[in-house]
Amino acid sequence: QKEVEQDPGPLSVPEGAIVSLNCTYSNSAFQYFMWYRQYSRKGPELLMYTYSSGNKEDGRFTAQVDKSSKYISLFIRDSQPSDSATYLCAPRDTGFQKLVFGTGTRLLVSP
Amino acid sequence: DGGITQSPKYLFRKEGQNVTLSCEQNLNHDAMYWYRQDPGQGLRLIYYSQIVNDFQKGDIAEGYSVSREKKESFPLTVTSAQKNPTAFYLCASSLGLANEQFFGPGTRLTVL
Numbered sequence: 001q002k003e004v005e006q007d008p009g010p011l012s013v014p015e016g017a018i019v020s021l022n023c024t025y026s027n028s029a030f031q032y033f034m035w036y037r038q039y040s041r042k043g044p045e046l047l048m049y050t051y052s053s054g055n056k057e058d059g060r061f062t063a064q065v066d067k068s069s070k071y072i073s074l075f076i077r078d079s080q081p082s083d084s085a086t087y088l089c090a091p092r093d094t095g096f097q098k099l100v101f102g103t104g105t106r107l108l109v110s111p
Numbered sequence: 112d113g114g115i116t117q118s119p120k121y122l123f124r125k126e127g128q129n130v131t132l133s134c135e136q137n138l139n140h141d142a143m144y145w146y147r148q149d150p151g152q153g154l155r156l157i158y159y160s161q162i163v164n165d166f167q168k169g170d171i172a173e174g175y176s177v178s179r180e181k182k183e184s185f186p187l188t189v190t191s192a193q194k195n196p197t198a199f200y201l202c203a204s205s206l207g208l209a210n211e212q213f214f215g216p217g218t219r220l221t222v223l
Contacts, residue, residue, distance in 0.1 A: 043216045044154075
Protein backbone atom coordinates (compact mmCIF):
# COMPACT_ATOMS: atom_id res chain seq x y z
CA GLN A 1 0.00 0.00 0.00
CA LYS A 2 1.34 3.44 -0.92
CA GLU A 3 1.73 5.92 1.92
CA VAL A 4 -0.36 8.49 0.04
CA GLU A 5 -3.07 7.67 -2.49
CA GLN A 6 -4.65 10.04 -4.97
CA ASP A 7 -6.99 9.34 -7.86
CA PRO A 8 -5.01 10.42 -10.96
CA GLY A 9 -8.15 11.61 -12.80
CA PRO A 10 -8.63 13.46 -15.00
CA LEU A 11 -11.49 15.15 -13.21
CA SER A 12 -13.49 17.22 -15.70
CA VAL A 13 -15.88 19.92 -14.47
CA PRO A 14 -17.62 22.96 -16.00
CA GLU A 15 -16.55 26.47 -15.05
CA GLY A 16 -18.15 27.59 -11.79
CA ALA A 17 -18.42 24.11 -10.30
CA ILE A 18 -17.28 23.20 -6.81
CA VAL A 19 -14.37 20.80 -7.03
CA SER A 20 -13.37 18.26 -4.41
CA LEU A 21 -9.87 16.76 -4.59
CA ASN A 22 -8.93 14.06 -2.13
CA CYS A 23 -6.06 12.05 -0.70
CA THR A 24 -5.86 9.19 1.73
CA TYR A 25 -2.76 8.34 3.73
CA SER A 26 -1.60 5.50 5.92
CA ASN A 27 0.96 7.05 8.29
CA SER A 28 -0.77 8.28 11.45
CA ALA A 29 2.35 10.31 12.34
CA PHE A 30 1.70 12.84 9.58
CA GLN A 31 0.98 16.25 11.08
CA TYR A 32 1.47 18.73 8.22
CA PHE A 33 -0.52 18.52 5.04
CA MET A 34 0.50 20.45 1.94
CA TRP A 35 -1.33 21.00 -1.31
CA TYR A 36 0.67 21.90 -4.41
CA ARG A 37 -0.65 22.93 -7.82
CA GLN A 38 1.39 21.97 -10.89
CA TYR A 39 0.73 23.27 -14.37
CA SER A 40 1.90 21.18 -17.29
CA ARG A 41 5.70 21.14 -17.64
CA LYS A 42 6.14 23.51 -14.68
CA GLY A 43 7.34 23.13 -11.11
CA PRO A 44 4.76 22.65 -8.32
CA GLU A 45 3.64 25.77 -6.45
CA LEU A 46 2.53 25.64 -2.83
CA LEU A 47 -1.19 26.38 -2.54
CA MET A 48 -1.94 25.75 1.10
CA TYR A 49 -0.81 23.82 4.10
CA THR A 50 -2.57 22.83 7.29
CA TYR A 51 -1.39 21.52 10.60
CA SER A 52 -3.20 18.60 12.22
CA SER A 53 -6.98 18.25 11.79
CA GLY A 54 -9.42 20.94 10.77
CA ASN A 55 -10.14 23.38 7.97
CA LYS A 56 -8.20 26.22 6.44
CA GLU A 57 -9.61 28.66 3.93
CA ASP A 58 -7.80 30.90 1.46
CA GLY A 59 -9.97 32.67 -1.07
CA ARG A 60 -11.69 30.07 -3.24
CA PHE A 61 -9.65 27.24 -1.73
CA THR A 62 -10.42 25.26 1.43
CA ALA A 63 -8.18 22.53 2.80
CA GLN A 64 -9.67 19.99 5.14
CA VAL A 65 -7.94 17.29 7.18
CA ASP A 66 -9.64 14.42 8.98
CA LYS A 67 -6.91 12.60 10.87
CA SER A 68 -9.31 10.04 12.33
CA SER A 69 -10.00 8.67 8.86
CA LYS A 70 -6.64 9.73 7.37
CA TYR A 71 -8.40 11.72 4.68
CA ILE A 72 -7.30 15.03 3.15
CA SER A 73 -9.45 17.22 0.92
CA LEU A 74 -9.01 20.36 -1.15
CA PHE A 75 -12.17 22.19 -2.21
CA ILE A 76 -12.19 24.77 -4.98
CA ARG A 77 -15.23 27.04 -5.20
CA ASP A 78 -16.29 28.80 -8.40
CA SER A 79 -13.69 26.85 -10.41
CA GLN A 80 -12.05 28.65 -13.32
CA PRO A 81 -10.34 27.34 -16.49
CA SER A 82 -7.09 28.67 -14.99
CA ASP A 83 -7.50 26.11 -12.19
CA SER A 84 -6.85 23.36 -14.75
CA ALA A 85 -3.71 21.70 -13.42
CA THR A 86 -2.50 18.70 -11.45
CA TYR A 87 -3.00 18.94 -7.69
CA LEU A 88 -0.53 17.13 -5.44
CA CYS A 89 -1.07 16.40 -1.79
CA ALA A 90 2.06 16.02 0.34
CA PRO A 91 1.85 15.21 4.03
CA ARG A 92 4.74 14.91 6.44
CA ASP A 93 5.65 14.34 10.05
CA THR A 94 6.92 17.03 12.42
CA GLY A 95 10.50 18.26 12.31
CA PHE A 96 12.24 17.18 9.17
CA GLN A 97 10.61 14.18 7.78
CA LYS A 98 10.45 14.14 4.03
CA LEU A 99 7.35 15.18 2.18
CA VAL A 100 5.51 12.17 0.80
CA PHE A 101 3.85 13.14 -2.45
CA GLY A 102 0.74 11.63 -3.93
CA THR A 103 0.76 11.01 -7.67
CA GLY A 104 -1.51 14.02 -8.21
CA THR A 105 -5.03 14.49 -9.56
CA ARG A 106 -5.38 16.16 -12.93
CA LEU A 107 -8.21 18.71 -13.00
CA LEU A 108 -9.77 20.07 -16.20
CA VAL A 109 -12.17 23.03 -15.92
CA SER A 110 -13.98 23.74 -19.16
CA PRO A 111 -15.37 27.21 -20.02
CA ASP B 112 12.49 38.97 -7.86
CA GLY B 113 13.24 36.18 -5.40
CA GLY B 114 12.99 32.68 -6.65
CA ILE B 115 14.54 29.43 -7.77
CA THR B 116 16.05 29.01 -11.20
CA GLN B 117 16.92 25.77 -12.91
CA SER B 118 18.83 25.44 -16.10
CA PRO B 119 18.58 24.28 -18.74
CA LYS B 120 14.84 23.73 -19.24
CA TYR B 121 15.45 20.81 -21.59
CA LEU B 122 18.57 18.64 -21.73
CA PHE B 123 19.48 15.83 -24.06
CA ARG B 124 22.39 13.49 -23.44
CA LYS B 125 23.74 10.28 -24.84
CA GLU B 126 23.67 7.16 -22.73
CA GLY B 127 26.84 6.76 -20.67
CA GLN B 128 27.50 10.49 -20.26
CA ASN B 129 27.39 12.33 -16.97
CA VAL B 130 25.30 15.49 -16.91
CA THR B 131 24.98 18.29 -14.35
CA LEU B 132 21.72 20.13 -13.66
CA SER B 133 21.89 23.61 -12.20
CA CYS B 134 19.79 24.98 -9.34
CA GLU B 135 20.16 28.49 -7.91
CA GLN B 136 18.03 30.30 -5.34
CA ASN B 137 18.09 33.88 -4.08
CA LEU B 138 15.58 33.38 -1.30
CA ASN B 139 18.30 33.10 1.37
CA HIS B 140 17.01 29.61 2.17
CA ASP B 141 19.27 27.24 4.08
CA ALA B 142 17.76 23.97 2.86
CA MET B 143 17.70 22.71 -0.71
CA TYR B 144 16.36 19.55 -2.32
CA TRP B 145 16.36 17.55 -5.52
CA TYR B 146 13.34 15.52 -6.64
CA ARG B 147 12.61 13.38 -9.62
CA GLN B 148 9.13 13.18 -11.18
CA ASP B 149 8.04 10.34 -13.48
CA PRO B 150 4.62 9.87 -15.10
CA GLY B 151 2.17 8.16 -12.77
CA GLN B 152 4.46 8.54 -9.75
CA GLY B 153 4.74 11.09 -7.02
CA LEU B 154 7.84 13.22 -6.59
CA ARG B 155 10.71 11.21 -5.15
CA LEU B 156 13.51 12.73 -3.09
CA ILE B 157 17.03 12.25 -4.47
CA TYR B 158 19.21 14.39 -2.17
CA TYR B 159 18.75 17.22 0.28
CA SER B 160 21.02 19.70 2.01
CA GLN B 161 20.40 21.48 5.28
CA ILE B 162 23.38 23.82 5.14
CA VAL B 163 26.46 24.57 3.06
CA ASN B 164 28.92 21.68 2.74
CA ASP B 165 26.38 19.20 4.08
CA PHE B 166 23.97 16.95 2.19
CA GLN B 167 22.07 13.72 2.77
CA LYS B 168 20.77 10.95 0.54
CA GLY B 169 17.07 10.75 -0.10
CA ASP B 170 15.08 7.74 -1.22
CA ILE B 171 16.64 7.27 -4.65
CA ALA B 172 20.22 8.61 -4.45
CA GLU B 173 21.89 5.80 -6.41
CA GLY B 174 23.45 7.09 -9.63
CA TYR B 175 23.30 10.73 -8.53
CA SER B 176 25.72 13.09 -6.81
CA VAL B 177 25.43 16.63 -5.43
CA SER B 178 27.54 19.40 -3.96
CA ARG B 179 26.70 22.39 -1.78
CA GLU B 180 29.64 24.77 -1.88
CA LYS B 181 27.50 27.91 -1.77
CA LYS B 182 24.26 28.62 0.04
CA GLU B 183 22.47 29.64 -3.14
CA SER B 184 23.58 26.74 -5.35
CA PHE B 185 22.87 22.99 -5.28
CA PRO B 186 23.88 21.29 -8.55
CA LEU B 187 22.87 17.71 -9.29
CA THR B 188 25.01 15.35 -11.39
CA VAL B 189 23.28 12.44 -13.07
CA THR B 190 25.97 9.84 -13.59
CA SER B 191 26.19 7.00 -16.07
CA ALA B 192 25.41 4.65 -13.15
CA GLN B 193 21.80 5.89 -13.05
CA LYS B 194 19.90 3.16 -14.89
CA ASN B 195 16.87 5.16 -15.96
CA PRO B 196 17.81 8.85 -15.98
CA THR B 197 15.13 10.20 -18.33
CA ALA B 198 12.77 12.20 -16.09
CA PHE B 199 11.64 15.64 -14.97
CA TYR B 200 13.99 16.95 -12.27
CA LEU B 201 12.81 19.48 -9.71
CA CYS B 202 14.85 21.53 -7.30
CA ALA B 203 13.28 23.01 -4.17
CA SER B 204 14.36 25.14 -1.24
CA SER B 205 13.03 26.04 2.18
CA LEU B 206 14.03 28.28 5.07
CA GLY B 207 14.88 25.20 7.11
CA LEU B 208 14.17 21.50 6.87
CA ALA B 209 10.90 21.86 8.79
CA ASN B 210 9.57 24.73 6.64
CA GLU B 211 7.44 24.66 3.51
CA GLN B 212 9.30 23.92 0.29
CA PHE B 213 9.21 26.04 -2.84
CA PHE B 214 10.01 24.58 -6.23
CA GLY B 215 11.90 25.70 -9.29
CA PRO B 216 10.55 25.34 -12.85
CA GLY B 217 12.26 21.99 -13.47
CA THR B 218 14.64 20.46 -16.01
CA ARG B 219 13.45 17.76 -18.37
CA LEU B 220 16.33 15.37 -19.03
CA THR B 221 16.17 12.95 -21.93
CA VAL B 222 18.88 10.34 -22.34
CA LEU B 223 19.08 8.94 -25.85
